[in-house]
Amino acid sequence: MSTPIDYSYFVSAHASRRRPALTRELTKRQYNAPKESISLAEGMPNEMTFPFQEINIVLKDGSQFSLQGAVLNSALQYIPTQGYPPLVKTLKEFTKETHNPPNWDNYETLLTNGSQDGISKSLEMIVQEGDSVLVQNPLYTGTEIILKPYKVNLIGIEQDKYGIIPKKLVDALENCKAKYTEEGGGKMPKVLYINPTGSNPTGITMSTERKKEIYKICCKYNIIILEDDAYYFLHFLDTQPVSFLSMDTEGRVIRFDSMSKVLSSGLRLGWLTGPKQLVHYIELHVQSSILHSSTFSQVLLESLMQQWGVSGLLAHFDSVRAFYKARCDFTLASMNRHLKGLCDWEVPTGGMFVWIKVHGVSDVYDMLMTRGLKKHITFVPGHAFMADPTRACNYIRASFSKAPLKQIDRAMKLLADLIREEHQLLRRKFEDLENNIIR
Structure with missing residues (x-):
């Protein structure tokens, strides 16, 4: 039997000073x-002053429902910080049914303004200035933005097509251990950020065996896992991936789910699930910042989930997944036509992105941000997703989620032209340099 976790170790001095309102x-x-x-006691406005009588929602399948009476009043009013109670109950049941985590009674759920809000507040709870933070490399750029003001030592763990490499994680931790021992003290990393399904930017989905290895390492080194799984229902695999939450026997996973990719990004609705002792401090942060996530969005989601039921919700997720899989297949076919021999890439196993390695160009930044924009094509240079964004990078992130298919194909053709032009430019620079040396 494992030793109970001392959760106070993962609560920063700043977060520990929060108190309930x-x-x-x-x-x-x-x-x-x-x-x-x-x-x-409550300083709530009276619903009689709100101008809304009824809000009708019509879905694309022709079905509809309305928000009126007491439900509409709830949608327009303040609610507990944790979330709209009926939705909290629904999402708890959905999470339990989906992941069936061990020791379920030790977990709590909190509604957030999308995953980004939950990730930001969780990192704020754990991280102090100068800490070391473990991240997959490349990583979701929104996480690097959260951490930047803390002046952390961002330790990027290399990935392969199955996710972060366990040996690389152990090596990084042992290097930290040796460094801190030599310096006569210091702090080991407390947290690992992972985006395991259809990862942004790589499209990688971590295998179950890889997750088990990573989880064991985190148990050994006393690390909290932040499982950012916004693309969990957008995988392209035959079976649903196994989550870190589902194998969390020790209570060291905070999981982030989101409706942004499968229902609406504008609703700004996500939820986190984690040990009660840690979720408590995140809830206190929400109390002091936004009071609670949008009530209207929460009531709308609860009404939709009651209308559809779990089976209807999962059927919708399946249709969204099929939509993106078809777009991914088209994009890969276009890349094979135009970029073969110029680039390498792994076939995405989920999400909305393909991660492209460019041959013969050590740094793609100027190529994309100067000459590429002049061709009216926009890709994201890989620098934005690296643990050290200052280093040269020959990777590109391409999104296949939104642009019309004809434009995707044209963009890939123009990218091929751009890379060939870059090769010619680099050759000329090399020849000029060679000639100057000879002279």
């Missing part, structure tokens, strides 16, 4: 109070 706690209490109770 009494008004927010009373709001939570009032939602569960008996009907006969009378409250003059």
Whole structure:
């Protein structure tokens, strides 16, 4: 039996000083109070002053539902910080059914403004200035942006087509251990950020065996895993990937789910699931920043989930997955036509992106950001996703999610032209340099 985790180790000095807001706690209490109770505590506006009578929602399948009466009043009102209670219950049940994590009673759920909000507040809870943070390399650029103000030592762990490489993770941790021992103290990394399904930017989905290895390493070195799985339902595999949450026997995973990629990014709805002791501090941060995520979005999602049921929701996810898989296949076919011999790439196993390695160009930044923009094509230079964005990088991220298919094909053709032009430019520079040396 493993030793219980001391969660205070993962709470920064800044986060540990947060305290509950009494008004927010009373709001939570009032939602569960008996009907006969009378409250003059909340500073809530009266719903009679709201101008909305009814909001009708029509879905693309022709079905519809409306928000009115008490439900509409709830959608337009303040709610507990954790989230709209019926939706919290629904998402808890959905998460349990989907992942069936061990020790389920030790977990709590919190609604967030998309995954980004949850990731940001979780890192703020754990990280202090100067800490070392483990990340997959390349990584989602939004995470690097969160960490930058903390002046952290970002330790990028190399990946292959199965995800981050366990030996590279162990080597990095042992190097930290040796360094801190030599310096007579210091702090080991406390957290590992992972985007395991259809990873942004690589499109990689970590294998189950790889996840098991990574989880064991994190247990050994006492590391919290931040499992950012916004593309979990956009994988292109035959079976649903196994999550880190599903194997979390020790209670060291905070998982981030999102409706942004499968329902609507504008709803700004996500939820995190993690050990109660840690989610408590994240909830306190939400109390002090936004009070709670959009009530209207939460009530809308709860109504939709009741309308569809879990089977209907999963059927919708399947249709979205098929949509992106078809676009991915088209993009790969276009790349084979235009970029073969100029670039290498791994076939994405999920998500919205393909990660392209350019031959013969050590740094793609100027090629894309100067000459590429003049051709009216936009790709993201790989620098934006690297643990050290200052180093030369010959990778490109291409998204196949939104542009019309004809434009994707044209962009790949123009990219091929651009790379050939870059090769010629580099050859001329080399020849000029050679001639100057000879003179």
